[in-house]
Amino acid sequence: MMDDLMYGRGSVGGPFTLTDQTGKPRSDSEFRGKLMIVYFGYTFCPDVCPTDLTAITQALDALGPAAADVQPIFITIDPERDTKVLADYVAAFHRSFVGLTGSPDEIRKVANSYKAFYAKVPGERGGEYSIDHAGVIYLMGRNGEYLGFMPPQTGPDRLSEILRKYLAN
Numbered sequence: 001m002m003d004d005l006m007y008g009r010g011s012v013g014g015p016f017t018l019t020d021q022t023g024k025p026r027s028d029s030e031f032r033g034k035l036m037i038v039y040f041g042y043t044f045c046p047d048v049c050p051t052d053l054t055a056i057t058q059a060l061d062a063l064g065p066a067a068a069d070v071q072p073i074f075i076t077i078d079p080e081r082d083t084k085v086l087a088d089y090v091a092a093f094h095r096s097f098v099g100l101t102g103s104p105d106e107i108r109k110v111a112n113s114y115k116a117f118y119a120k121v122p123g124e125r126g127g128e129y130s131i132d133h134a135g136v137i138y139l140m141g142r143n144g145e146y147l148g149f150m151p152p153q154t155g156p157d158r159l160s161e162i163l164r165k166y167l168a169n
């Protein structure tokens with residue numbers, strides 16, 4: 001309640017505590033003072049996630065030292081399969097990426113607060129599945145407030161342009 005009043009959080013995003021790729025609990029509050037990029041995806045995603053995470057990585061690289069003020073966060077929507085693989089996965093993208101996981105319920109709750117909807121799609125072989133998801137890139141401000149989102153397939157140039165704009169504010 002106090003946070004809502006102080007930070008004027010909108011209806012997208014909100015507090016979370018999840019577990020990072022090293023097993024450490026991480027909360028949104030520790031990233032205050034930085035912009036947060038929040039992305040919901042899963043490591044088995046064949047195309048959308050890798051493309052977007054590569055664009056985020058290139059955008060951060062393009063920012064140079066200013067990228068230290070941006071915290072990219074990947075939240076898995078597939079916690080059952082994204083266990084140990086999560087650390088290697090995020091390490092393949094920008095070095096500052098934090099990969100977060102939790103119980104399916106915890107993840108669903110955080111995703112709902114971001115209005116990030118997803119659903120399992122059964123594969124052709126038993127037990128296999130993919131996950132239908134939006135691939136939206138959320139941008140949160142230095143006080144945790146929602147700034148806006150970038151649609152999937154936003155290119156790195158456009159991303160770094162938007163990040164520069166908000167970093168200058």
Ligand code: NI
Nearest residue numbers: 041045048049
């Ligand atoms: Ni994906």
